[in-house]
Amino acid sequence: MLDTMETLCCLDGVSGSEDEVRDYILERAMPFADEIRTDPMGNLMIFKKGDASPSRRVMLCAHMDEVGLMVTGITEEGYLHFDTCGGIDRRVLIGKRVFVGAMRTMGVVGSKAIHLTTAEQRKTLPKLSDMYIDIGAPDRKAAEALVSLGDTVAFDDAVIRFGDGFIKAKAIDDRVGCATMLELIESQLPCDCWFAFTVQEEVGCRGAMIAARSIEPETALILETTTAADIPGVEGAARVCCLGQGVVIPFMDKGTIYDKTLYATLGRLAEENNIPWQTKTRIAGGTDASAVQRSGRGVQVAALSVPVRNIHSPASVAKISECEDQYRLARLFLQEMAK
8 A cells, every 4th residue: 555655646737737647547447447447538437346246336536637836837947937736835935946847857946046035035935926936947948948938846755764654745635535545446346336436526526527437436435634733833723633543533614514424424434443543624625526526416525635745746645554544444345335
């Protein structure tokens, strides 16, 4: 499970450019799949038979895309202007190593040196328009030989295990969900299940809407990550959730009120199997559940999320045991669906 997640995190899949991630998942899943679908958006949908046929059509869902940047301009000096793909706090950008386009041209995000700024400018965070990507090109012509307008830009792909069972990587959101589903596909399942690996979640849950219309699930489990603010200076409910306190089973976020029966079922399964779990203490964020829930005639949805610090950054941090527990609870959920 962990090796799969690390491999997936190292792949580049900024929203709209998920090909590398999809190709890897498809290559591994193909020998185990009973049916495979794709669509013009790039969603990958895999059906696998299990030991039982549930009375309701079940779907597990995780998104392949990650937040990143997109090239919007090239200066005469060979620097790149850019905008964001997905919700990124621009404070995390300056000084970071990135890879641009399919050729993975290395670059560094920079801004005006502090000694060249005014006292007033030093009070505020530089705008995106005041930042640039330096790819080491001497001029526009040299830069244009390496990159093009519209190229996506991914963060540095270094994965590090550290401390007391922690992992740092970019794209933990949501390669952990993809890893959970891939590991399930490669195993013997308790029941028949559809697996939707979706695109463009970070820019509006666009792929999930199309995938859900194709599969027409009646019950869906969204495998995700969620923001953990358990850091110095943040107290109480504002922490949302905490690493080390278990997988998050949300009852509501900004896009979805989750099914109460499924919420209770997941909590019960966790407790019966000694899997630590928690819920969010602040209504925030959203997942593909919002699109899935509103598809077709309506879908019964639940979610299992791994708490992540520094989410949507190249230094996202998760607890390894909670990544593994997401897999354990997802399998227990399928066992429940088989009854």
